[in-house]
Amino acid sequence: MKPSARGTLAAVVTGVAAALGAAASPAAAVETVPVPVPLEGAEYALNMELPQIGAELPVPVPGAPDGPRYVEGRLLPDRALPQLPVSAGLPGATLRAPLPRLLGDRFDHVAVELPAAPVDAVAPGLAVDAPLTAPDPERFGLPDAKLPQAGILTPTLRTVPGAALVMGPGL
Numbered sequence: 001m002k003p004s005a006r007g008t009l010a011a012v013v014t015g016v017a018a019a020l021g022a023a024a025s026p027a028a029a030v031e032t033v034p035v036p037v038p039l040e041g042a043e044y045a046l047n048m049e050l051p052q053i054g055a056e057l058p059v060p061v062p063g064a065p066d067g068p069r070y071v072e073g074r075l076l077p078d079r080a081l082p083q084l085p086v087s088a089g090l091p092g093a094t095l096r097a098p099l100p101r102l103l104g105d106r107f108d109h110v111a112v113e114l115p116a117a118p119v120d121a122v123a124p125g126l127a128v129d130a131p132l133t134a135p136d137p138e139r140f141g142l143p144d145a146k147l148p149q150a151g152i153l154t155p156t157l158r159t160v161p162g163a164a165l166v167m168g169p170g171l
Helices: 001-022 039-048
Strands: 032-037 054-057 085-090 091-098 109-114 119-124 125-129 149-153 155-157 164-168
Touching: 032 091
Parallel strands: none
Antiparallel strands: 032 054, 054 091, 085 119, 091 109, 109 164, 119 155, 125 149
């Protein structure tokens, strides 16, 4: 096979593999990004077991805002500035470290795991109403005066964090 034919075949196979990989796992479906801390080289250089450290960073995903609601009898919509929902997570971490057998032979490693916890948040919003009522047909279509109304929609935050401490042989 000629070198040019091999190069063309390699390019086609690479393109097909990239297309299949992109279709199988879209980047938008990733909720956390793992962040490993590579210490294997230091373990080899120092000739000793070092802790294993890793983290997970959340990827915030904005949601669709709940649009304005038109209410009968009001000039302005119910939610002039809609609340924006955002889904993300608390960062996670994992630490596995050797112990110098302080508690006996069965407890020579300790692990602390803080899994990434989902966070659902909603940004604050604003609800206002004009100082006029809707047009009144009995007053020839003129509105009545009233007190203006304004309200702040409170933000919300929901999450359930967790942690685990494990001790044992050779984690």
